[in-house]
Amino acid sequence: MAKKKSQEEVPALAEREREILHAVVNSYITTAEPVGSRTVVKRFNIDLSAATVRNVMADLEELGYLQQVHTSSGRVPTDRGYRYYVSHLMHVQELTVGERRRIEREFSRKLDDVDGLLRHTSHLLALASHQAGIAEAPDASQTRVQRFELVPVGENRLAVLMVDNYGSVRSMMAQMSTPIETYQVEQLNNFLNQNFMGLEVGALADSVRIRLGEVLGEQRDLAQRALETLDLMPQRRENRLFLDGAVQLFEQPEFQRVEQAREVFGLLEEHDRLITLLRRAVVDGEGRTVFISRQSDNLGVEGICVVASSYNVDGKPAGLIGVLGPQRMPYPKLTALVEYTAGLVGRLLTKLGK
Amino acid sequence: MAKKKSQEEVPALAEREREILHAVVNSYITTAEPVGSRTVVKRFNIDLSAATVRNVMADLEELGYLQQVHTSSGRVPTDRGYRYYVSHLMHVQELTVGERRRIEREFSRKLDDVDGLLRHTSHLLALASHQAGIAEAPDASQTRVQRFELVPVGENRLAVLMVDNYGSVRSMMAQMSTPIETYQVEQLNNFLNQNFMGLEVGALADSVRIRLGEVLGEQRDLAQRALETLDLMPQRRENRLFLDGAVQLFEQPEFQRVEQAREVFGLLEEHDRLITLLRRAVVDGEGRTVFISRQSDNLGVEGICVVASSYNVDGKPAGLIGVLGPQRMPYPKLTALVEYTAGLVGRLLTKLGK
DNA sequence: GTTAGCACTCCTGTATAATGAGTGCTAATC
């Protein structure tokens, strides 16, 4: 509600306009029905006549905040209307003590491994929001190498395992052109652990390239393979993204049209695109909880929106969690939910990462 | 077409009835429209009048193979009709040489790791069938322990890694009540590898229980944890099921109803139920490619069907692959596709598993 | 500047009729 200067070049809205825009968005968010002037005065006991409200709404339409689905229907927020609402009008609705307690309790038994924690996070977000819940694994730049293990498998294949500081495992197979001697494997294994333990996973590829000269002499083949392998290692996390509760989206009226549902599920299947979307959402804002709905940003899928927040590990942003649903979402509640959960996840992960 | 005795107590159908049932199912499978008598004589140039066909169709309805969606509509196969079609009428439509080549080529570069192979399998099945593609990881009974690695993480947590004979990794965290000494870890690690290498993963839990007495003396806590951990290990495979192409189901007319789509996607989200379904499908049949559509077997989701086949590793059935879609599927083609792919996957996995 | 009033728009729902695909039945035909 504070009258802060907006960062976009937005024509300043009069208090009454703001109030009515607020009412329209609120109403639409709960009912999913176009809202008319009468509804506004009744449901939000505004001390004006319907006719006046009509005039204001006509102004808001001209300014691009509202939109009529057809002449003589009620109005619906536009993209821009939503953005204004989220950044200038809505009050984040703090979670109640009970809700916080419940969330914390839900997390209390999930302290073991990162994947479980994140899987659980997405599940919880989905459950609490009735939207699709998303949780991303900590970024490679916030993850360190704990240990390498090389395990020969079969004739001439080598399983390369890497445990990170959270205890998560990345693994991949390296196909060798010739069988490998045990002593060679041990030597390389030691080399890797001595040189790269504690190193940021994201920086691994470059570091390997630099230090590899040291073993290149005798064991050209092995070293070469190792290089190729470790280059790819950072992306070899089994599950980079955890997703839950997508089915719930079918309940939302905006996804009753099969076409729309199809697009959304198509997006949810492609984790790479989904990550891009999340990232874009957070880059957009000040780093904390943000949301996205600019048409151009939706990667081709219209009518969806993401409420996301980055969680911090050791004080630095390490990954994203959030929910995805229709543009018409209960932002005040969801924002609080996502932020609070992000805080919690951050603390837990910080603890897990030593 | 062979007149083999059916295993169910099916009233024997006369040749003409069989022919017409065949035509009806075929037509319905391609058009998704109820098929009338005229359509049958026209599209399948049967040398009978529409009226005669009508009579036969009425008989087939009475016998429970066909069904009218309403009086005076065309007929649609029933559950039973589909089953009869699949087991007695359809001719498996062999893949063309070109199709086989393409599939083999698709697999030629994916020889490294099991997960990649299976992921690719589900992708390929989805692509070729226009349905959802499914691939299950090799069963624990067909998988052997290759190596254990224990990696301390943080203060008092222990990452337990297990590489199997395919090079796949299972991992989990064990939370210790007190910090662990390095020598203890090494000792346990050696113990595990010396005793359990080569053991069937499925039999791990029992074996561990028996031999654990040997180290129980000094290191009660560690041993106890190990037991609990290894008990769970077989199920700790990151991805037990690979799924792809579910979005394509939206194209099928039977999933235009959001209710139906919702149910299917609900099922696809729950991998456990999905595995049950696949298993049931294969238990139903003679072990090779089978399909399922008995209403009672669908786990509550009506109108879906699975074409699945188990792949063999070292001659023994090790896992399932298949496609899931509406009952109205091009079985002759899909059966061939799934069987051929299963054969291929089996050979590749046999090679991978040493 | 605000509001009451009114004509107008357009979605929604219901009723009615026309269309057409497909059936079941009967009588004629092979």
Next chain:
DNA sequence: GATTAGCACTCATTATACAGGAGTGCTAAC
């Protein structure tokens, strides 16, 4: 006796018309 042509009938689908209602824009009065 099996097959078929013919015909009346059923029922989903589509089009059309019409009434009702929510909501608007505009104007004139407050």
